[in-house]
Amino acid sequence: MTDRSPATRVVFLGGLGRSGTTLLERLLGQLPGVAPLGEVVHLWARGVLAGEPCGCGRPFPDCPFWRGVGERAFGGWPPALAERMLSLRHRVDRTRRIPRIGHPDLGEYVRAFRRVYEAAGAPVVIDSSKHASLAYCLAESGVRVHVVHVVRAPQAVAHSWRKTVARPEDGRPMTRWGAARTALHWTAQNLAFDRLPAPVTRVRYEDLLAAPRATLTALATTLGLEPDLSFLDGPTAHLTTAHTASGNPMRFTVGPVELARDDAWHSALPRRHRRLVTALTWPLSTRYGYGGAAA
Numbered sequence: 001m002t003d004r005s006p007a008t009r010v011v012f013l014g015g016l017g018r019s020g021t022t023l024l025e026r027l028l029g030q031l032p033g034v035a036p037l038g039e040v041v042h043l044w045a046r047g048v049l050a051g052e053p054c055g056c057g058r059p060f061p062d063c064p065f066w067r068g069v070g071e072r073a074f075g076g077w078p079p080a081l082a083e084r085m086l087s088l089r090h091r092v093d094r095t096r097r098i099p100r101i102g103h104p105d106l107g108e109y110v111r112a113f114r115r116v117y118e119a120a121g122a123p124v125v126i127d128s129s130k131h132a133s134l135a136y137c138l139a140e141s142g143v144r145v146h147v148v149h150v151v152r153a154p155q156a157v158a159h160s161w162r163k164t165v166a167r168p169e170d171g172r173p174m175t176r177w178g179a180a181r182t183a184l185h186w187t188a189q190n191l192a193f194d195r196l197p198a199p200v201t202r203v204r205y206e207d208l209l210a211a212p213r214a215t216l217t218a219l220a221t222t223l224g225l226e227p228d229l230s231f232l233d234g235p236t237a238h239l240t241t242a243h244t245a246s247g248n249p250m251r252f253t254v255g256p257v258e259l260a261r262d263d264a265w266h267s268a269l270p271r272r273h274r275r276l277v278t279a280l281t282w283p284l285s286t287r288y289g290y291g292g293a294a295a
């Protein structure tokens with residue numbers, strides 16, 4: 001596979017973690033001609049080096065999909081390549097570097113992502129890596145990328161980051177953040193999507209859950225995808241296996257899933273945390289339509 005292959009289109013799902021990017025990836029991944037790859041940014045450490053499970057449940061080295069991708073893209077998955085990508089990421093793919101154009105290592109870093117996308121063998125791939133910095137690197141290097149920026153009420157995101165959740169991959173607890181830290185990340189990560197040299201379409205988690213069919217139809221049309229929503233049956237989505245390299249625990253779910261908003265924060269997030277998050281995320285939260293009702 002060379003860089004002169006017909007360009008694969010990349011739908012990049014961005015936003016702060018716990019905003020619904022994994023759910024949206026699973027839903028868009030059901031559309032014809034779309035291959036959901038998960039958080040490709042973590043493929044090198046978690047898939048290639050640690051051998052964590054693919055979304056199909058098999059360890060990454062044993063998944064036939066990823067074995068094929070590796071063969072076509074790099075003649076296999078050499079650990080040295082993964083180490084190199086981690087080192088390049090540290091130098092190139094940082095939020096604070098977003099305005100900096102022309103880093104000497106940018107081309108090498110993006111070339112590996114491009115090869116993964118092209119080797120997936122689908123006209124459109126989804127990368128749910130989330131970070132605006134990677135979307136920036138891809139767009140800046142000429143990858144055909146359309147960013148879908150997923151936002152969710154900051155109070156709900158703060159509640160989710162406070163919870164103790166075990167990673168299905170290894171049973172260890174997922175990272176936890178306090179409310180103030182989440183609020184600061186919420187603003188910084190979301191603002192970073194204002195500065196991308198690529199088309200950006202914003203989707204609110206709440207709108208997706210309130211009206212999945214209408215929201216997905218509009219989004220698919222914007223992205224140039226066939227809006228075949230036969231996997232949706234009222235509020236139920238029927239999910240098939242997705243070979244996602246990394247992501248939140250929902251990537252392993254197969255079968256019927258009820259699309260219902262998780263509003264547990266209304267009762268579970270202490271009032272003082274709620275007030276803190278509301279204060280720290282204003283005024284950006286009002287720009288996304290999260291007014292007094294969400295607070």
Ligand SMILES: [Zn+2]
Binds near residue numbers: 244
């Ligand atoms: Zn797999």
